Amino acid sequence: MRILLIISAIIFLIGCSKKELNEPASVSIRIDINRAQSSSGHLEFDYGYIRLASFGVEGVRQEGPEVELSKEFETGNVHTFSSTAPVSNLDIAIPQGNYIDLDINFNTFDDNGDPTILVEGIYKNQASQNIPVRFEFLSSESFSINSEAEDGNSVIELDKDFNSNALITLDPIYWFDLISINSWENATLTEINGEMTILINESVNSSIYDNVVDRIDEQTSSVFSN
Numbered sequence: 001m002r003i004l005l006i007i008s009a010i011i012f013l014i015g016c017s018k019k020e021l022n023e024p025a026s027v028s029i030r031i032d033i034n035r036a037q038s039s040s041g042h043l044e045f046d047y048g049y050i051r052l053a054s055f056g057v058e059g060v061r062q063e064g065p066e067v068e069l070s071k072e073f074e075t076g077n078v079h080t081f082s083s084t085a086p087v088s089n090l091d092i093a094i095p096q097g098n099y100i101d102l103d104i105n106f107n108t109f110d111d112n113g114d115p116t117i118l119v120e121g122i123y124k125n126q127a128s129q130n131i132p133v134r135f136e137f138l139s140s141e142s143f144s145i146n147s148e149a150e151d152g153n154s155v156i157e158l159d160k161d162f163n164s165n166a167l168i169t170l171d172p173i174y175w176f177d178l179i180s181i182n183s184w185e186n187a188t189l190t191e192i193n194g195e196m197t198i199l200i201n202e203s204v205n206s207s208i209y210d211n212v213v214d215r216i217d218e219q220t221s222s223v224f225s226n
Contacts, residue, residue, distance in 0.1 A: 024093030076109030
């Protein structure tokens with residue numbers, strides 16, 4: 001009788017453990033850009049948005065089955081870059097657990113002719129004049145980022161009893177790092193809202209654009225914190 005009670009208790013605990021692993025953890029997703037100045041101090045970005053077509057999470061936990069979740073946005077989900085404002089309409093519930101591998105994947109939405117990624121900032125030219133910069137990316141792009149814990153731990157802990165944050169950071173400073181000062185100084189200026197601006201897209205300053213788009217999915221980070 002005693003053995004049966006012990007076995008029943010073990011089965012009960014295992015069942016409870018599996019149920020706990022299915023409990024969703026509250027995770028707030030934010031997407032921002034690197035707002036720091038370039039190493040030479042000539043370039044800085046402070047505004048923009050991304051238009052999402054889909055967003056997904058894939059994870060491996062120390063216990064429990066692997067996690068694979070995704071959400072589609074049929075008309076695109078526009079998110080203004082921010083380190084504090086969560087992405088709207090992104091209600092993916094990530095099961096709790098200790099994740100030894102947690103990847104975030106998303107695609108940009110390009111079905112309406114508007115930029116899928118827009119970043120704006122300032123270029124300081126050789127005469128120390130500040131010139132507005134506007135970069136427009138109009139294509140579909142896939143991002144896949146391996147997430148890290150803010151404290152440097154190799155395990156990302158998600159707990160249903162505690163709110164967690166995931167900050168995804170795109171890096172336009174890195175994208176433009178290979179653009180020479182000569183290219184900047186000789187870039188075509190376009191009047192936008194009354195200001196002469198370095199507009200960079202498929203049609204204007206296309207040589208700069210072509211070099212930048214090859215790097216647009218690189219150096220993106222994803223950091224989880226509690």
